[in-house]
Amino acid sequence: MTAFQPRVFSGVQPTGNLHLGNYLGAVSRWVPLQNQMPAIFCVVDSHAITAGFPDPSELTNATREVTAAYMAAGIDPKKSIIFNQSQVREHMELAWIFNCVARMGWLNRMTQFKEKAGKNKENASVGLFAYPNLMAADILAYRATHVPVGDDQKQHLELTRDIAAKFNNDFGARIKELGIGVPNPTPSPELPEELYFPLTEPMIAGPATRIMSLRDGTKKMSKSDPSDLSRINLKDDADAIAKKIKKAKTDPDALPSETDGLEGRPEADNLVGIFAALNGMSKDDVLKEYGGQQFSAFKPALSDLAVAKLAPMTDEMRRLTGDPAQIDAILKEGAENASAIAEPVLKDVRKIIGFLDVR
Numbered sequence: 001m002t003a004f005q006p007r008v009f010s011g012v013q014p015t016g017n018l019h020l021g022n023y024l025g026a027v028s029r030w031v032p033l034q035n036q037m038p039a040i041f042c043v044v045d046s047h048a049i050t051a052g053f054p055d056p057s058e059l060t061n062a063t064r065e066v067t068a069a070y071m072a073a074g075i076d077p078k079k080s081i082i083f084n085q086s087q088v089r090e091h092m093e094l095a096w097i098f099n100c101v102a103r104m105g106w107l108n109r110m111t112q113f114k115e116k117a118g119k120n121k122e123n124a125s126v127g128l129f130a131y132p133n134l135m136a137a138d139i140l141a142y143r144a145t146h147v148p149v150g151d152d153q154k155q156h157l158e159l160t161r162d163i164a165a166k167f168n169n170d171f172g173a174r175i176k177e178l179g180i181g182v183p184n185p186t187p188s189p190e191l192p193e194e195l196y197f198p199l200t201e202p203m204i205a206g207p208a209t210r211i212m213s214l215r216d217g218t219k220k221m222s223k224s225d226p227s228d229l230s231r232i233n234l235k236d237d238a239d240a241i242a243k244k245i246k247k248a249k250t251d252p253d254a255l256p257s258e259t260d261g262l263e264g265r266p267e268a269d270n271l272v273g274i275f276a277a278l279n280g281m282s283k284d285d286v287l288k289e290y291g292g293q294q295f296s297a298f299k300p301a302l303s304d305l306a307v308a309k310l311a312p313m314t315d316e317m318r319r320l321t322g323d324p325a326q327i328d329a330i331l332k333e334g335a336e337n338a339s340a341i342a343e344p345v346l347k348d349v350r351k352i353i354g355f356l357d358v359r
């Protein structure tokens with residue numbers, strides 16, 4: 001190979017309901033990418049057991065639901081590979097190898113682990129700690145070059161690059177000798193001339209696509225928030241969406257006419273951001289239209305827009321989840337196509353490492 005094949009990889013965990021934050025911050029942004037380069041979208045079920053095993057039937061359902069959400073949002077299984085992680089064993093195999101590449105010190109710095117483990121670090125699963133290595137394996141099993149994620153995943157992508165760099169370095173001579181390296185597209189003194197793994201390009205959603213809780217503009221919209229009013233679930237019907245927007249926390253002032261005026265007003269900023277993202281426009285454009293207006297006028301407009309944009313998707317999700325056999329068939333084909341890419345990569349990796357191949 002003379003260059004890395006451009007390839008997109010991303011994933012969402014099948015835990016609980018998908019909400020507006022997952023949609024605007026992740027899945028909706030993937031849709032145009034599938035027309036630009038080969039793309040793989042994974043339902044990362046093996047990540048979903050790191051914080052405790054969910055109820056088995058809920059995990060199964062959530063896996064189908066996330067698949068349905070991908071498709072309802074516009075990911076086309078004819079263009080992109082859609083599959084669930086646990087079906088492609090190469091992820092697990094490469095993750096083990098990366099457990100031996102990544103350093104304890106690197107993982108000790110991961111803020112998501114610190115947040116999720118909280119005070120009870122001793123009782124967190126080893127899987128939760130090693131989770132970023134599995135994420136690196138997800139990406140690098142396909143030698144993916146582009147990974148669109150929310151800004152909360154930035155540190156994990158940096159780790160993925162560190163793992164790729166260390167592997168490329170540690171095995172540089174061997175990779176060259178086997179003749180399976182790719183010229184480093186951005187030569188640097190820190191890396192050999194030929195690489196096996198690309199240094200993946202993060203495509204980070206800016207803070208503009210960070211959707212916050214409807215009850216507290218300083219907290220991320222989250223499926224684990226005890227208040228269902230804090231989020232818009234992709235499965236919410238029109239009435240539920242309207243009710244949640246109506247009850248969304250605001251402040252007493254009118255909307256400003258420029259984005260500067262949103263500073264220090266997290267709830268106003270969030271609602272304007274949601275409007276902008278749903279309508280594919282900038283916050284400035286929203287404020288040009290609604291600046292000076294009260295929330296009593298803006299909220300109904302936002303609610304109409306959200307219903308108009310989300311209802312067709314919700315309907316499609318419902319239709320798709322009504323036919324689990326069809327979803328499973330798509331995941332099966334996706335897993336086969338994904339394996340066809342990952343298997344030769346792992347074959348190379350085993351060879352690079354020196355695992356004796358007797359089969």
Ligand code: TRP
Nearest residue numbers: 009010011012044047135138149
């Ligand atoms: N860790 C990601 C999240 O929680 C999900 C994920 C797992 C992922 N593997 C990935 C995202 C690989 C991008 C690429 O959001």
